[in-house]
Amino acid sequence: MMIKKARNRDYISPLIFMAPFFICFFLFNLFPILYSFYMSTLNWAGYNQKVFVGLKNYIDIFTKDKIFWKSVLNTLRIGLVGFPVAMVLGLAFAALLFNLKKFKSFFQTLNFLPYITTPVAIGMIFTFIFEQHIGILNRLIAGLGGQTINFIGTAQWAPLIISIMIIWRNTGYFMTMYLAGMTAIPDELYEAAKIDGASSTQCFFKITLPNLKSVTTFLVITSTIYMFQMFDEANLLFTNQSSSTVGGPQQSCLTIVWNFYNQAFGSNPRMGYASAMACVLFGIIAVVSVIGLRLMNGKEEA
């Protein structure tokens, strides 16, 4: 009797402790995604009669929808300029800070501030810096006698401004990650290298960099996932503009998520079609995640 009771408890208690997490995950995270899959087979504005259209939405996305593919290219363009630069800068500053004897954590905290600032604030401030007539940078250019540049209003500049936002926001974060990684490298490695007469440059490329591989892998995966979901930065750069343009000048800043947000909740809602876009995006991110997990686990086994 006693034994049976103990076994019972061991079987049920873990379930009780795990249940809230999995119930919440199902109700508020997984079910909405599954429901989106269902909605992606509909022609539906969200309030009228649902019409089942099968795979038509997907076929349209892949064959007709130029704007969707433009948004994919925009996202890649903004992200692939922003994140790699932020990562290299973050690594460089981490290496600089790591050798600093005083004020290390002070500077680390200071550079981490952009990462915790509300995105809304970042969007507004960047508008004030880069705006053509009143923006600080352009007033500086004008003051020096130069020609002002319409950074936010032209299609060749605006995506770059968003990349700069990404760099500004994430460099401190990447730096912090790399610093933590560098702290975890055992000192003996450096001491042994010094005895062998290695220069500090050699140390960096032969010891520091290879040992940071797992940090880099983690950052590349999480940034890629983040990149594909980019919305706040792009959307907020244009919120205070008088003309309510979707996607910025010539839609050059329309990211995938902004596009599907606009399709779903804009003036002409197409919930079904937008859901199909979300599902395609889900597929892209799933592929990236699986490749990423493989890379990370592969590292662990080695």
Added chain:
Amino acid sequence: MKKAKSIITGITVLAVSLISMIPFWLMFSMSTYQSEMIFQNNPLIPSNYFMENVKTIFSSNFSRAYLNSFIISISAMLFSTLICAMVGYAMNVYHFKAKRIFYTLIMMTMMVPTQIGIIGYMIEMRNVHLNNTLLPLIFVWLASGLGAYWMISFVQSSLPLELVESARIDGATEFRIFFRIAMPCIIPGLLTLCLLQFLWSWNSYMYPLVFVNKKENYTIPIFVKSLASAFRTDYGAQLCGLTLSTIPILILFSIGSKNFIKGLTAGAVKG
């Protein structure tokens, strides 16, 4: 030679820090201006209009937006941390067959981009008539995959299983053991997760954008957006609201920056 090198390093670090501080400083400094004056002066130097801007935003119900943001973030923070701590406890203290499966599931939940389900989530919440409340903005944070993963590894490293065993022999119930014995052992981990959850929900922009459709439910980002109208955008007031909204984050961060950074880096460095 060595000294010169460290001076150069110091100057570079200082310069970089200044650049990364400029937008932050601009937010504060511009919030002390009357909107019309911002662009006629050098906005790097603060002016004297801050209290006027504070008055402006509080007269248009900023306190309600602030309160809403607090309600959402505090609830999201407390409940999600508790839920994740329970997972961390269960995965370490009990032995059960499906453990590996659960672990894989949690790893997978970490990778699921929840924003993608936002349309389905909106329809779901509308069907249960919660779309005009603050609840959808809280619910979405509750099951945090990263949080669960973090708690599993934290409980593993800081809860001695012998303590749990001896409490069981003394006849304590499982919930009593969890709240009275396990929780005090993992306080640093709980604090880290609290900070992260607060930050994420406080800064969240897209969910309020979709779910908030009446004034009483405004959160800070939506409130700030509402200050821009077709007639006049009160930039000074907007920035003042944003500056005030950064204060809780700054306080939390300055109290717990070590824990905070530890939590963020945990996943990467262990990798």
